[in-house]
Amino acid sequence: MDYQKGKGMGTTPPPLAKSERVYRELRERIISGRYVAGYRIVLDSVAREMGVSAVPVREAIRRLEAENLVTFTRNVGAEVAAINVGDYADAMQTLALLEGYATALAAPHLSSEDLLAAEATNQEMRLLAAGSFDPRQFTDLNQRFHQQLCLACPNENLLTLLNRQWERVSLIRRSSFAFEPVRSMVSVQEHEHILTLVRSRAGFEEVEAVTRHHKLRTLREFIESQPTR
Secondary structure: OOOOOOOOOOOOOOOOOHHHHHHHHHHHHHHOOOOOOOOEEOHHHHHHHHOOOHHHHHHHHHHHHHOOOEEEEOOOEEEEOOOOOOHHHHHHHHHHHHHHHHHHHHHHHOOHHHHHHHHHHHHHHHHHHHOOOOHHHHHHHHHHHHHHHHOOOOOHHHHHHHHHHHHHHHHHHHHHOOOOHHHHHHHHHHHHHHHHHHHOOOOHHHHHHHHHHHHHHHHHHHHHHOOOO
């Protein structure tokens, strides 16, 4: 879900170019997990399904390949790229920096309604952690919580980078792993601390640091959980 603020409200957006329409649809199918790693994307089939020629499909595939979401091999064709779990560390380190800064920038602009919405999401996470744990649902709720706290960030370029990084982390988690029940309640408690800081109008540096360390703690625990070789 794109949490960037909309522009030009009340105006009708121009129709998307064919290649852009195909790109967005294929990208959404990959990010959502509908197309899993190794799934073969047959250009002619996509073209027929979307009512276009093969040209815009090839253009869309090139863009997806540049994003490392698709690989193209001669005599094989286009396939959804396999996820290297090692990429998770890089993605989470980047996300920790971006999310910490965006949350601190957004904090003064968050309304009481925004905070209540984030609190409700965290409560859903608490119920999952204490009951019938669903790792994928917990992961999705976790992302929603952080998006809700970043929603009011006035730096739209930062939000654009964040959305891409959220998608990348979400894709890796869906393909490889998710939160574990034992550690999930710690995330809920840390979320409560972040909410308390935002409500109390804590300083920029404190909000940024706590949010950043929250994300890096998740990364550290994941690395520690991996078998040694």
